[in-house]
Amino acid sequence: MSLIFSRRREWKAHSEIMKNRIYWPETLSGPPLPIKPDPLADTYDIAVIGGGLTGLSAACHLALKGCSVVVLEASRVGQGASSRNAGMAMTGLTLFPQELIARYGHERALGLYCIGTAAVDFLEAWIHNEKIDCDFKRYGALCAAYTRRHVKDLVNARRLLLDTFGHETLLVEPKDLSAELGSPLYHGALVDPISAGLNPAKLVHGILKRISETGVCVSEERPVQRISQSNHYFKLETPRGTVRAESVIVATNGYTPAWLKFLRRRVIPVASFIVVTEPLPLELARELIPQGRMVYDTKHLLYYFRRVDGNRLLFGGRVSFGKTDDRIAAAKLHNDMQEVFPQLKPYRVEYYWSGKLGFTFDRMPHIGQQAGLYYALGYCGHGVALSVYFGYMLARMAVGEPVDLPFIDLPFPTRFYYRKTPWFLPLAGAFYKAIDRLGR
Numbered sequence: 293m294s295l296i297f298s299r300r301r302e303w304k305a306h307s308e309i310m311k312n313r314i315y316w317p318e319t320l321s322g323p324p325l326p327i328k329p330d331p332l333a334d335t336y337d338i339a340v341i342g343g344g345l346t347g348l349s350a351a352c353h354l355a356l357k358g359c360s361v362v363v364l365e366a367s368r369v370g371q372g373a374s375s376r377n378a379g380m381a382m383t384g385l386t387l388f389p390q391e392l393i394a395r396y397g398h399e400r401a402l403g404l405y406c407i408g409t410a411a412v413d414f415l416e417a418w419i420h421n422e423k424i425d426c427d428f429k430r431y432g433a434l435c436a437a438y439t440r441r442h443v444k445d446l447v448n449a450r451r452l453l454l455d456t457f458g459h460e461t462l463l464v465e466p467k468d469l470s471a472e473l474g475s476p477l478y479h480g481a482l483v484d485p486i487s488a489g490l491n492p493a494k495l496v497h498g499i500l501k502r503i504s505e506t507g508v509c510v511s512e513e514r515p516v517q518r519i520s521q522s523n524h525y526f527k528l529e530t531p532r533g534t535v536r537a538e539s540v541i542v543a544t545n546g547y548t549p550a551w552l553k554f555l556r557r558r559v560i561p562v563a564s565f566i567v568v569t570e571p572l573p574l575e576l577a578r579e580l581i582p583q584g585r586m587v588y589d590t591k592h593l594l595y596y597f598r599r600v601d602g603n604r605l606l607f608g609g610r611v612s613f614g615k616t617d618d619r620i621a622a623a624k625l626h627n628d629m630q631e632v633f634p635q636l637k638p639y640r641v642e643y644y645w646s647g648k649l650g651f652t653f654d655r656m657p658h659i660g661q662q663a664g665l666y667y668a669l670g671y672c673g674h675g676v677a678l679s680v681y682f683g684y685m686l687a688r689m690a691v692g693e694p695v696d697l698p699f700i701d702l703p704f705p706t707r708f709y710y711r712k713t714p715w716f717l718p719l720a721g722a723f724y725k726a727i728d729r730l731g732r
């Protein structure tokens with residue numbers, strides 16, 4: 293009991309220096325985001341709903357194809373998941389190779405998996421061509437085994453990645469782990485050397501800057517509340533007037549509103565939380581993640597972490613599935629971080645925030661067309677590179693260019709018990725937490 297009180301006291305003192313703010317935008321320098329002001333035109337070729345990476349990428353590519361485009365954003369551009377994420381641009385998909393192959397067979401799994409990897413290559417080439425400076429670097433990613441049984445899964449995954457997908461990864465034995473990870477919690481790891489890390493706010497800012505040069509109209513604080521169709525146009529109703537467009541792209545991911553029933557019944561908003569430490573002594577920061585990898589672990593309720601700007605640690609996880617105050621979640625995450633890295637006990641958390649992921653029942657991202665609306669969403673926490681790539685593909689689909697993507701004909705499942713409120717999430721969270729504990 294006294295331990296709980298002393299923890300609470302410590303946390304109270306500590307929380308006075310913490311900022312319930314996202315770290316990334318504070319790293320931006322230069323003028324504020326160049327948003328073209330209202331008023332809007334009556335009619336556009338294409339309207340994009342949602343100003344995250346999917347929507348901005350689609351808008352940018354459409355403008356480069358000569359279309360007139362408006363982006364309608366309910367709050368501020370990038371303020372969904374796109375400026376809040378951990379900036380890990382990972383190859384592959386959320387599903388482990390074993391699960392992908394078991395579900396789709398070798399050939400289909402290969403096609404799907406390769407898109408995840410192609411998306412990182414696409415992102416790298418695009419930001420290079422468009423001169424978007426977002427600190428992109430191929431640091432590599434490390435998947436850390438939470439149990440001894442998970443080490444066997446990683447050995448299996450490594451073999452499948454090589455044999456089926458031609459993707460080379462490196463197994464890290466427990467005795468060699470300290471060269472990759474300064475944590476006593478894990479039993480081994482698998483390193484993918486080609487995944488990358490970046491600064492998500494710089495990415496959003498860079499795309500927005502590029503967009504402003506191409507003439508796209510971006511309207512913030514303009515939630516779309518209804519869509520109807522008349523003659524050759526879609527009418528998009530917002531609290532500040534109606535916009536007409538020949539085609540519509542929906543890019544709302546974990547923030548998809550209830551009135552978009554088909555998508556909302558298929559995309560489950562799941563909160564994810566992040567804390568960032570104060571600057572650490574450089575040597576300590578290097579000891580935690582010596583190679584600077586993007587790290588995640590094999591738990592169902594996984595932790596993900598990385599170094600940012602050399603000497604801070606960003607640490608994230610899905611610590612709560614119910615309604616939670618960010619401050620309470622940050623306290624929990626701070627404890628979890630100290631369990632992974634006991635060396636961090638004397639150091640404070642300076643920033644904390646949360647955001648919503650778009651999960652799907654099959655844990656796969658989805659892109660397609662429904663009732664005339666183009667959509668891409670449901671990245672399941674793996675969307676930094678995929679959202680930019682799918683945005684490009686949406687742009688091509690919207691202008692009638694042929695798109696050959698194995699995701700397009702994937703069935704998009706829902707469940708009879710999911711209408712608009714994911715009431716089952718706290719139950720699922722408790723279930724997976726128990727499994728993680730029992731597996732240990």
Ligand SMILES: Cc1cc2nc3c(=O)[nH]c(=O)nc-3n(C[C@H](O)[C@H](O)[C@H](O)COP(=O)(O)OP(=O)(O)OC[C@H]3O[C@@H](n4cnc5c(N)ncnc54)[C@H](O)[C@@H]3O)c2cc1C
Nearest residue numbers: 342344345346366372373374377378380516647674675676
């Ligand atoms: C905390 C956190 C950490 C993450 N870390 C990683 C990571 O390290 N690596 C990774 O690959 N992925 C990560 N992700 C996931 C990744 O950020 C997302 O997959 C990606 O940003 C999705 O981009 P998006 O544009 O599709 O959606 P968002 O960026 O969520 O944008 C959707 C936008 O739609 C707007 N919107 C919703 N309804 C309306 C409406 N009616 N009218 C107008 N606008 C509307 C919202 O306001 C929002 O801005 C993370 C996500 C979170 C929350």
